[in-house]
Amino acid sequence: MLQEGITYIHEHMTIDLSEVKESEDCKLDLLDETIEEMKELYALGVRNIIDMTNTGMGRNIPYVERIMQETGMTIVHATGYYQHMCLPIQVFEKSVSELAERMIREIQVGIKGTKSRAGVIGEIATSENVWTDAEKKVFDAAIIAHKETGTPISTHTSIGTLGHEQVSYFKEQKIDMEKVIIGHVDLTGDAEYVLHMLDQGVYVEFDTIGKESYMPDLTRIKMLHEIEKRGFTDKVCLSMDITRKSHLKKNGGLGYAYLLTDFVPQLREAGISESFIQKMLVHNPRAFFK
Template sequence: MLKHGITYMHEHTTIDLSELKCNEDCQLDVFSETVKEYKKLYDKGVRNIVDVTNFGMGRNIPFVQKVAEESGINIIYATGFYQDKFYPIQVFRESKEQLAERMLREIREGIKGTEEKAEIIGEIGTSYNNWTEAEKKVFEAVVMVHKETNKPITTHTSLGTLGHEQVEFFKKHGVDLNRVIIGHVDLTGDFDYILKIIKEGAYVEFDTIGKENYMPDQVRADILKKLQDLGYIDRVLLSMDITRKSHLEYQGGLGYSFLLDHFIPRLQQTGLTDHSIEKMLIKNPIAFMEG
């Protein structure tokens, strides 16, 4: 359940993708620095962080619990399987029914023997311009879990690709798109592509704010201005998707506060209203999570 206040809809309090990426920077596990930044967020009005770290992504629930306790931020936990090259062995060995059962346990009983229960299914992903058989199996398992629990779904698109295909998949399987976020769409830089997803009824996430090596923030801002002017801003969610130690302030990175300190002023300069900004940061997350 979300508290009233700002929500970052797609983050990783701790994550470890270092093994596959052969890069220690991808092991985000710096407790004191994370607490420091989360406290800073709290002071700026952030009350919720949706943590989409799941099976095979180096989840550490006691770590996240302690960060929540020390910072005052309400952290929402997720269940699911990320993307083909990061899948744990179970995805390849087990049936979709068995995978669904694993996710159901995390929603009903708790994650990894803790009392923390998953409130969202995700992030579940497709590869870059390629939807593998294992990924299809995961998505089918997710549909089963969603239909049994009505928990919302949040997806990963690799550099924004296959977002339309994800929407078609959910439609075909009878999932209410009002319960689905298509993630990372800002990486397309393509207004028409994003608008089509919204018109189908899903939410879209501009969740790589500040990652200008992928897409300039002004492109993101210009697309959001167009969406506002057409009346679609109530389908948009924001976040930063911080996954590396070098993304944090102590290593000279942008840090979690960049979204509020720099991107929001850019939106205001681009012509987004305070009403639109409040929707994306506060109202839309609540509407989405509560269904």
């Protein structure tokens, strides 16, 4: 499914959380600017974007297909539902099996009447230090869809919380841990917390690179250094999770390329091995989606 090359494991080509967050900045709908940045990424060796925008987050399939056509990038669509504050009414009205059937249809047939199919179940979410009943309903539906289709599952942890609980739940449900990736673990700031998850066999995402208002990149680098030192290099992936107009270069943000133009050089300067860097950018995402 993925092309040879670098993969950004957790991004958004377009997303609309403007109503929930009461900010127009949270409506990422700058098509031309996004295409321009994707062309820059392509020139830097990126070939795959895993787009985590799902139902209720402003998912727009024709928009994303246009980006693919204009850039040559492979963009993987997601099926599923996000955290409680963004859940559409159907999550509360439909049964777990009905939600699972919708996910399965989007994986096997197509999304919203198109022929574009989902290649990942995500980003299914827990809230900060709280796992609501509705969110558990989504997890249960995702597990059914995963068992039916074999499609990998990607999660959202709010500020890195409840990652251990998510892993434990998947283990209880007898999910293949190599088909699960836990998101936003860099926001824990705690290498030991992440190492515990890696020891359980799941993949993890350091996917908020550059968001220093949440966590300094230096902390992320120190965490990755410890992870490499302990030998857990095979299941870590990188991304930036761009979600706002202000994140794009044209609006003064870091832009999608920051991960490669700035953060990766910092990793090298800090003594992170080239082998680990290439695993995080190229080999680990391909192994997850094999």
